[in-house]
Amino acid sequence: MNEREPSRRPAAATLSRVLDLIDPGILDVVVAPRGTEVPVRGVTLYDLGDEDADGTTLAGMILLAVGVDPRGHGAVEAVRAARRAGASALVIRRGADPVDAAVVEAAEHGDTAVLTRHPGRGWTDVLGLLRNACAQSSPSELATVDSLRPGDLSGLANTVADLVGGAITIEDPQSRVLAYSRMDHEPDPMRRVTILNQQVPRWRVAELRESGFFRTLWSTDDVVRLPADDRYAERLAIAVRDGGEVLGSLWAAADGHPLAPDATAALRTAARAAVPHLVHHETRGREAARRREAAVHTLLTGGAGAEQAARTVGVRPDRPHTVTVVEAYEHPATEFASDAPTPAEQRVLDVLALQAAALRPGCVTARAGRRLYVLMPAGETHTDPARDLVATARSVPGTVVFAGVGPMAQRPAELPGAREDAEIVVRVLRERAVATGVPASASALSSDVVSEAALVRLLDRVEPLWPMAGPVHAMVEHDRAHGSEYSASVGAYLSAFGDTVAAAHGLSVHPNTLRYRLRRARELFGVDLDDPTGRLLADIGLRLAHRARG
Structure with a gap:
């Protein structure tokens, strides 16, 4: 990304809303002549020599005055330049002393607010936080997207799939899979291998690059069509952009039937609506994912912090949930290792985590060694998530997966018990595989293995004695x-x-x-x-x- 290229959005966010989405203390308002309800279009870096300060490119923007001395003459000139450009706010570095009176006076005679940045937070960090806050503050162009939590890429993929009438894959600029929609039909070979490997195969990337497809995709704001051939179904793709930065792409594939007649228009709208979600994923997604994973572990083990953990992952106390435990093994014999997972096992667990998120909105996952824990809201109809996950895992050769589902947890306090039961189901399946001497992927509900699970519990208690x-x-x-x-x-x-x-x-x-x-x-x-x-x-x-x- 050219960091000085502004992020453009509809003038719907306000400075007040943006600041509300940033932790206190990172940015402080020194002076705001028009208050903080002024509209904000985006954020960009700016220096005094920028010739684009013409009242159009930078109008409504938050400008980061990188390299400007907060107590020198340069700060006063930066305030005046920001005012001439029509910027909504200017951010300068916070020094040990209060902001110079001349800077405050220059701001009070204009319309641009002046903010200071905490010296402990770098400009790159602040740029990311502001971009993320601007993205969250802007309304989406799809009403159904507004209800999604920021960064819910699986929910976004399912929503867009309903609009275009096909299967959706969301990819980053390196053609790695970020999320994909639920699979209502058997996917074509390319979609299957892309999902299983979590990225488009290298040979396919090379093929699209050599044909000029990627050059066209990254250079246009419109939908690019990849016609069907004797190998794969028709595909539509569009780049998702935030200003001049390409955040990723949306891919729509015919899913058992032709794409909707208005799929192209729907994908254009979806690409604009996807911007805040991909921005969130880029700037806060990894940290938020770590927090959610820790919260899932807390919920599944119980104890202090469980109530806060439930709020973090969106587990409602009045809605039942299921707990699925998955274990993956690469090339197992008749005994199963308990050491750290291999790269192949990690990849299988990554794929299954993506698949679980695609199965049902609100699903969250957590890892522990070679185990994947899946916490899923119960649906109106009976489904077996373990069976679906094992079916996906069977497409990965040389790997055996065991998946067990505990009894329905009617409230969060019952989740630790459901997790323990699901773990015992997996142990039963593993012991069955050892007994047969022919390991094969398998799944079961706790109700399927009542006697064997009871025996495992009995032996656990008898063993120390x-x-x-x-x-x-x-x-x-x-x-x-x-x-x-x-x-x-x-x-x-x-x-x-x-x-x-x-x-x-x-x-x-x-x-x-x-x-x-x-x-x-x-x-x-x-x-x-x-x-x-x-x-x-x-x-x-x-x-x-x-x-x-x-």
């Missing part, structure tokens, strides 16, 4: 030391409910061999499977031993 010596422990240690199969034989017998023939078949041994092993287990270690209590203790002990190995 389980003695490190006893019949089962002695049998397991003997197998480890000598390579014997007593533990496997007892486990197979218990799993077959005492059916020796079936258990022997599962072990690929003769029934008499199994009977011999069971008899020796009783003789050597005291594991008596004829006694109900002995069977119960053997089952619990073997499960705990298996957990310890994992």
